[in-house]
Amino acid sequence: MELVYLTMIGHSDAVKSILKSGFLEMRSRQGRRVRDGFASGETPDRPNVAASSLACVGEAGGPSSASGLDAMTAAKLWENPCWLTYRLNYLALRYNVPLYNWVERTYGLSRPEYVVIYSLGLKDGALARDIASSSGFPQNTLSRAIQKLVGLGMIERTADDADRRCNVLRLTKEGRALFEQSLPRFVDFEQMMLEALDEDERKTLSALMAKLVVASTGWPGRIDPEENSQEKSER
Amino acid sequence: MELVYLTMIGHSDAVKSILKSGFLEMRSRQGRRVRDGFASGETPDRPNVAASSLACVGEAGGPSSASGLDAMTAAKLWENPCWLTYRLNYLALRYNVPLYNWVERTYGLSRPEYVVIYSLGLKDGALARDIASSSGFPQNTLSRAIQKLVGLGMIERTADDADRRCNVLRLTKEGRALFEQSLPRFVDFEQMMLEALDEDERKTLSALMAKLVVASTGWPGRIDPEENSQEKSER
DNA sequence: ATTGTATATTTCCAAATGGAACTTGTTTAT
DNA sequence: ATAAACAAGTTCCATTTGGAAATATACAAT
Numbered sequence: 001m002e003l004v005y006l007t008m009i010g011h012s013d014a015v016k017s018i019l020k021s022g023f024l025e026m027r028s029r030q031g032r033r034v035r036d037g038f039a040s041g042e043t044p045d046r047p048n049v050a051a052s053s054l055a056c057v058g059e060a061g062g063p064s065s066a067s068g069l070d071a072m073t074a075a076k077l078w079e080n081p082c083w084l085t086y087r088l089n090y091l092a093l094r095y096n097v098p099l100y101n102w103v104e105r106t107y108g109l110s111r112p113e114y115v116v117i118y119s120l121g122l123k124d125g126a127l128a129r130d131i132a133s134s135s136g137f138p139q140n141t142l143s144r145a146i147q148k149l150v151g152l153g154m155i156e157r158t159a160d161d162a163d164r165r166c167n168v169l170r171l172t173k174e175g176r177a178l179f180e181q182s183l184p185r186f187v188d189f190e191q192m193m194l195e196a197l198d199e200d201e202r203k204t205l206s207a208l209m210a211k212l213v214v215a216s217t218g219w220p221g222r223i224d225p226e227e228n229s230q231e232k233s234e235r
Numbered sequence: 236m237e238l239v240y241l242t243m244i245g246h247s248d249a250v251k252s253i254l255k256s257g258f259l260e261m262r263s264r265q266g267r268r269v270r271d272g273f274a275s276g277e278t279p280d281r282p283n284v285a286a287s288s289l290a291c292v293g294e295a296g297g298p299s300s301a302s303g304l305d306a307m308t309a310a311k312l313w314e315n316p317c318w319l320t321y322r323l324n325y326l327a328l329r330y331n332v333p334l335y336n337w338v339e340r341t342y343g344l345s346r347p348e349y350v351v352i353y354s355l356g357l358k359d360g361a362l363a364r365d366i367a368s369s370s371g372f373p374q375n376t377l378s379r380a381i382q383k384l385v386g387l388g389m390i391e392r393t394a395d396d397a398d399r400r401c402n403v404l405r406l407t408k409e410g411r412a413l414f415e416q417s418l419p420r421f422v423d424f425e426q427m428m429l430e431a432l433d434e435d436e437r438k439t440l441s442a443l444m445a446k447l448v449v450a451s452t453g454w455p456g457r458i459d460p461e462e463n464s465q466e467k468s469e470r
Numbered sequence: 471a472t473t474g475t476a477t478a479t480t481t482c483c484a485a486a487t488g489g490a491a492c493t494t495g496t497t498t499a500t
Numbered sequence: 501a502t503a504a505a506c507a508a509g510t511t512c513c514a515t516t517t518g519g520a521a522a523t524a525t526a527c528a529a530t
Contacts, residue, residue, distance in 0.1 A: 068452035073369040075358050077448055081418075082425045085330045087444045092323040093371050094451050102458040110486085123310050129508065134308040136328050138488055143510055165495050165508040183316075185458065190317045196450035197443065205443045208436055209322045213312055215431035216329050217303035223337040223420065345516085364478060373518055378480055400478040400525045 095193065099186055107178060112137050112145040114182075120155060120171045121179035127166050154178060330428065334421055342413060347372050347380040349417075355390060355406045356414035362401050389413060 069077065073090075080086050103114045112135075119131045128146060132139045146169065149155045154175035160166040171179065194202055304312065308325075315321050338349045347370075354366045363381060367374045381404065384390045389410035395401040406414065429437055 067449060070365060070368050072354060072358050072361055072365040076354075076369050077445075080357070081422050083441060084429065084444070085327065085421075085425050087448055088323050088327040088330070091444065091447055091451065092320065092327050094454055094456075095320045096324070097371070098454075098456055098458050102460075105460060112486095119307060119311075122315070123307050126307055127508075130305060130307040133305055134311050136332070139509065140488065140511080141486085143508095144486090147510090163496070163508085167509075186320075187316050189454075189458070190320050193447060193450070193454065194319065196446050201443055201446070204439060206318060208432065208440045208443070209319075209326065210312075211431050211436070212326055212428060213322055214302060215428070216326065219329055219333075219424075219428065221329075221333055223333045223424070225337075225340060362478075374479065375481080375518065375520095376516085378478095379516090382480090398478085398526070402479075 091193075095189060099189055102185060103182065107182070110145065112141050113149055116142065116145050116149055116169070117154060117171070117175055117179050118183070118186075120169055121176065121183070124170050125168050127168065129166075131169075149175070326428075330424060334424055337420060338417065342417070345380065347376050348384055351377060351380050351384055351404070352389060352406070352410055352414050353418070353421075355404055356411065356418070359405050360403055362403065364401075366404075384410070 067074070076086050077083075077090065100111045100114065103109055103111075107114070109117070115135045115137065116131055119134065120126060123130070128139060128142050131137070132142050135142075137145075146155065146157065146167075150157055152174075153172055156170050156172055157167045158170075160168050197205065302309070311321050312318075312325065335346045335349065338344055338346075342349070344352070350370045350372065351366055354369065355361060358365070363374060363377050366372070367377050370377075372380075381390065381392065381402075385392055387409075388407055391405050391407055392402045393405070395403050432440065
C-alpha cells in the first residue's frame with residue numbers, strides 16, 4: 001500500500017508499508033551513496049498528454065540533470081503526465097518509510113499497530129471502523145492489531161452499551177505515553193520537509209491540497225470494469 | 236499499501252495499495268453512502284504544535300463540518316499537526332486504490348506487475364534495480380513480477396553483455412499495447428482530480444511539490460535509533 | 471594475480487496480508 | 501413482529517510479502 005501504500009498507494013504507502021523498511025538507504029552522515037526508496041503509488045507515464053499537465057513538467061528546479069536522483073526516478077518525477085500523483089506518492093514514501101521504520105525499531109510495533117495508537121491519540125474513544133476508514137487498512141488487519149495492543153496494555157476495548165456490535169477503543173496511560181513520546185518525531189520530520197518552503201508557500205500548498213481533499217468526496221472509489229467498448233481480452 | 240498504502244497506507248499506499256480493493260466504496264452513482272478508504276502513511280496528530288503547521292489547519296474550505304468525511308478522517312485532515320503528510324497519503328490513496336483495483340480486474344496484474352509495465356513504458360531498457368529504486372518495491376518482489384511478465388510475454392529480459400549481472404528489460408509489443416491502452420485511465424483520473432484547481436493553481440501546486448521533491452534528496456532515509464537519551468524501553 | 475568488497479538478481483521461508491465467510495447484534499420493511 | 505438486509509468485528513486460509521541468505525558477476529586494492 002501503501003502506498004500510500006505510496007500506496008497509499010498504499011499503500012502506500014505501501015505504501016503499504018505497504019513498503020516496509022530497508023530499501024531506502026540514504027547514508028546522509030557517512031555521505032556516500034544515496035539510494036532513493038519509493039513505493040506504493042506508481043503512475044504511468046508518457047511525454048505526450050494534455051497541455052494542462054505537461055505545463056508543469058520540468059519546471060521549478062526540475063533538475064534537468066544531476067540532482068541525486070537516478071534516471072528512472074527523475075523521469076517519473078519530471079517527464080510524467082501524471083506528475084501530481086507520482087509526486088504525491090513519492091513524497092509520502094519519503095516520509096512513511098523512515099518514520100514507520102523508526103517506530104518498528106523503537107517500539108516493535110507494525111504500521112497498522114502504530115496507526116491504531118495515533119488514531120486514538122488524535123481521537124480517543126473511536127471504533128475500529130473509524131480507524132479503518134481513515135487509514136485504509138482493512139478491518140481484519142486492524143482487528144489483529146487491536147488485539148495485540150490490548151494484550152500489550154496500550155489500549156482498552158469496551159463494548160458500547162448503546163450498540164453492542166461496537167467496541168469503543170481508548171488509549172491506556174501507557175498507550176498515550178507512547179503516542180506522546182513518538183509524536184514529535186513525526187512532527188519534526190514534517191517540519192524538516194517543509195523547510196524548503198517559506199511561510200507563504202506553506203500556506204499556499206496547504207490551501208491547494210485542501211481544495212483537492214474537499215473535492216475528493218466527488219471522486220469515484222472504483223472505476224467501471226470497462227466503460228469504453230474497446231476490444232478487451234477480459235471475459 | 237499503501238498506500239502509500241494511504242497507503243498505503245496505503246495504503247496507500249496503501250498504501251501499498253498497501254491497501255488494495257474493496258475498502259473504498261463510494262457509490263457515486265447510486266448515490267447513497269460514502270466510505271472513504273485511506274491507508275499507508277498515517278501521521279500522528281495533536282492540536283498543539285508549532286505555529287507554522289497549524290497556520291494551515293482548518294482553512295481553505297477545511298469543512299468545519301459536514302462534507303462527506305467521517306469524523307476521524309476529518310480530524311486527521313484538518314486538525315493534524317502533520318497536515319502535509321496525511322494529506323499527501325490521503326490523496327495518493329484516493330488515486331491508487333481505484334486505479335490499481337481497475338488494473339487488477341481488467342488485466343489480472345498485481346500492483347508490482349503493473350509498475351514494471353509502466354516503468355518500462357516510461358523508460359524502456361531499464362534494470363530491475365531502477366524500477367525498485369523509483370517505485371519503492373523491494374527487488375525480490377519485482378523479481379517475481381518480472382518473471383511472471385516474461386512468462387506472459389509482456390516483457391523480455393536480456394543479459395547485458397557489458398555487465399553480466401544486469402538484465403535489461405524491455406516491453407514486448409503486447410506489453411506496450413497494454414501500457415498504451417491503460418495509460419489514459421491514469422491520466423484521465425489525474426486530470427479529474429485536478430479539475431478542482433484552475434490553471435494557475437495547478438502550476439503553483441506543481442512548483443511547490445517540485446520544490447519539496449528537489450529538497451528530498453537531503454532528507455534522511457532512516458532515523459537514528461534513539462538519538463535523544465530519554466528513557467527507552469528498548470534494549 | 472588474488473583477496474575482499476560491492477552490486478544485480480534470485481531463492482528461501484516465516485510472517486503478514488486481505489478477501490471471504492462467519493458471528494453477533496441492529497435496523498428496515500412488510 | 502418477523503423476516504430480510506445491514507453493520508461491526510472476528511476467524512479462516514490461500515496468497516503475497518519482504519528480510520535474509522545465496523548466487524553470480526564486477527570492481528578495487530594490495
